[in-house]
Amino acid sequence: MRTRFTIGMAIVIAISLIVSSGLSDMFIPGLSVAETGKQEMPQYNSREEIPEKYKWNLQHIYPDQKAWVADKRKLEKQINSFDRHQGTLADSPAALASALEDTTAISRLFQKLYVYAKLGLDVDTTNPERQALFDQADKLNALVLAKTAWLGPEILSIPTEQITRLMAAQEVAPYRRFLQQILQTEQHSLPTEKEQLLAKTVQMALIPEKVYSAFMTEIPMPKVVDEEGRQRPLTNVSFPVYLQSPDRQLRKSAFTAYYQTLATYQNTFAETLSGEVEANNLYATVHNYRTALEASLKSNEIPIEVYEQLLETVNEHLPLLHRYMELKKRSLGVKEMHMYDVYAPLSMTDEPYIPYEQAKEMVLQGVAPLGRKYVDALNKGFVSRWIDVYPSAGKRSGAYHLGSYDTHPYVFLNYMGTSDDVSTLAHELGHAMQSYYTNQNQPYLYADYPIFTAEVASTLNEILLFESRYKRAATKQEKIRLLDQFLESFRTTLFRQTQFAEFEKMIHEKDQAGESLTADAMKRMYHDLNKKYYGPHVVSDSEIAMEWARIPHFYRNFYVYQYATSFAASVALAETITREGKPAVNRVLDHLLSAGSSVPPLQILRASGVDMSTAAPIKQAMVVFEQKLAELERLLNEK
Incomplete structure (x- = not known):
């Protein structure tokens, strides 16, 4: 999912999709014994058969769709009255702060509405009511963008000395970084009318992605042998x-x-x-x-x-x-x-099937180096139904994390019991924990975090999981x-x-x-x-x-490179944690997981212990790759 935003709007929805996943909504029954080992994955013919503890609880967001509709109407009123701020931003610090406060409120409520609609649809894509609800959320996004597109250009039109005085005022203090980010885009901003016109093209610009996603679910595939x-x-x-x-x-x-x-x-x-x-x-x-x-x-x-x-x-x-x-x-x-x-x-040899309950313990053991508080918070997610575990008819494929400031994190899986699935669980919970920590430590406006740091948090969990499993490996084959x-x-x-x-x-x-x-x-x-x-x-x-x-x-422009840079950063951080222990863990918890977007992403990573402004972390990752490759060569050459 990718949403285009204008510079005046700070709506950020954190979502991570596994790159190797397809986009099919088809349900594939459990694999054969030959592919999953002697123990097979539980077979569920419908979502209703899956035990509640393995399904996320959307009532934590809204008790029912009636409550969602009530908030939708509330948001529409907020959006449609937002233009009362237009032309007032330079009047006083109070006027500027009021507009930014309303912007934040609109963004925050929209995010909650969107998350509920998307999560509901993705576990039952064939449900027309859920399709309709998500369509309403999609249209809300376009409305929000169109109605707030004037904000950035108007801020940029304020003379430098005047905006400097406004930003120095106490009322505006919570919004200073937000304003600084807008001011940095001055050479790339357009007059209000043009920004508003561009905002109306958002839905058209998303057509290639929508067509692609729909097409991938409809292509008939042959049988294979x-x-x-x-x-x-x-x-x-x-x-x-x-x-x-x-x-x-x-x-x-x-x-x-x-x-x-x-x-x-x-x-x-x-x-x-x-x-x-x-x-x-x-x-x-x-x-x-x-x-x-x-x-x-x-x-x-x-x-x-x-x-x-x-x-x-x-x-x-x-x-x-x-x-x-x-x-x-x-x-x-x-x-x-x-x-x-x-x-x-x-x-x-057949990879043994890994039951989900065992996968949970493996992940908790793996992330133990991040400390007891981290592990306890993660375990809370397991027992509080943050996670939708098993595939079922109508559930889309893949895995991701999604949440809003006013909800706990949610993790979407299609768990099939493979070793890769265990890594995916650790990966998505890394995203979830970053949201958990950031929401506790940052105000809403800075609680989002860029993909550049998000993928570091998730991949770090995967690397720690590997190190834990490798230490416990009992046989050469394992x-x-x-x-x-x-x-x-x-x-x-x-x-x-x-x-x-x-x-x-x-x-x-x-x-x-x-x-x-x-x-x-x-x-x-x-x-x-x-x-x-x-x-x-x-x-x-x-x-x-x-x-x-x-x-x-x-279809998410220049997104994929961040998986590679994040992997390199994660390898460096994992090594530092192993070498330094608690000081390195504290840097990760205090900065990588808690800083959100309160400072630029490279600064966050530097404070966490890795400098991605240089090629050093990538080269360091290559050293680790060569070391592990040499170890594998040695094991394979042993008689």
């Missing part, structure tokens, strides 16, 4: 599961069928993605940015150099990825390693499995997300240069990138050229 000749259903949900199967025939069949199916609709995918890129470039141009990349990063207080040094540093270390791929090729014993082999586990999974997290997060970021930068530059983003053009670009990243030991099959069509995050 495993090595025993059995047919399996292929969907956006089952596809990544099949790619991780020890069954090479199943991997190849799924890979070929999936991407060939996407290729059938390649022109449609090209149109939706090019529409997204064109909109991003247009908004950047209109607001006087040199590029869409600059517009995205600068508005989030991130220097472009951070993006560029990520691409440069990862490209310098691609030989490490090539070395890992060579190891996988030898370990899998294949003459040629194809892209459908990349996700294959090095351990061909250590091999865990190391391979950890190196896979490097590949899929630090390397693969950087590959996505490089592709995203390329297609925006192509469009800005006036070149057409046809399906064939994007396939060529992506295929060439894939060959560069995976190197000489992997066959870059022609089908992989369509991978860009299954990445939903390309």
Whole structure:
């Protein structure tokens, strides 16, 4: 989900989606015993059959839809009366503070309404009442943007000396950083009338993403075949599961069928993605940015150099990825390693099914280095129904965290009992705990936090979980499995997300240069990138050229790079916590988890113990990658 905001509005909804997740709303029954181990996942034919303790409780937000409608009407009144502040901001500190107070109240109430509507829809996407409710929330967003679009331009129109005096007043003190952020955008602001007009285009600008999301749920997929000749259903949900199967025939069949199916609709995918890129470039141009990349990063207080040094540093270390791929090729014993082999586990023994209750304990053990208060707060989330655990008919796929200032955090899962699912649980709870701490330590206006720091908090949990599990590993085979999974997290997060970021930068530059983003053009670009990243030991099959069509995050402009930078930062912080103990933990709790948006994100990370303004954390992460790779090589070479 991505919402475009004007500079005058501070509505931020924190949400994290797993990149490898599809967008299908189809329900896939539990996996076979061969894929999940001897113990199978509980089978639920409908959501009603799932025990209440495994479903989140939306009554914590509103007791019923009637209460939601009442707040919606309240918000509409607030929005429609907001223009009474227009033309008054320079009159006095009290007038400015009053307008900003009302802005905050509108944002806060909208956020609560939106969260309730989205959470209700995502667990039952076929429910027409919930669809209608979410549609109302979507329209509220457009109304809020349109009615508040004048705020930023009017603030920017106040003479410098006058706005300085207004900001010095005590009444305005709570809003100083907010005002400073607006003033920093002066060269990118438009007159009020133009900002209001642009705000009315928000829904149109979201059409490519909406069309893509709907289209991905409707594409018919063929059956695929495993090595025993059995047919399996292929969907956006089952596809990544099949790619991780020890069954090479199943991997190849799924890979070929999936991407060939996407290729059938390649022109449609090209149109939706090019529409997204064109909109991003247009908004950047209109607001006087040199590029869409600059517009995205600068508005989030991130220097472009951070993006560029990520691409440069990862490209310098691609030989490490090539070395890992060579190891996988030898370990899998294949003459040629194809892209459908990349996700294959090095351990061909069945991964044991991990019951959810066991996963909870594993996560709590993993995050123990963050202290008793952190663990107790996290456990509160488990027992207080913050989490929606199991897949069911009509529930969308993937995983995310979502919450508002006036609710506790909510975590959305589709738990299937794999080791990856345990990591996903730790990841999303990392987001939840950042919201929990930030809401306790910051006023509403600064309780949101940028994705740049959000992904650090979540990935840190994953890394701590790995270290905990590796220490407890009882057998060589278990250590091999865990190391391979950890190196896979490097590949899929630090390397693969950087590959996505490089592709995203390329297609925006192509469009800005006036070149057409046809399906064939994007396939060529992506295929060439894939060959560069995976190197000489992997066959870059022609089908992989369509991978860009299954990445939903390309519809959240310049978002994916933050997964890579955050992973690097998390590796550095985890090492510091291991080395220093409590002092490092306190820095993480006091800054990374509690600062919200009260200061710029790079400053937050620096205070937490990692300086992302340099390439040092990325290089440090590569050192860890090489160390873990060497350890895996040693274990595999042992007789």
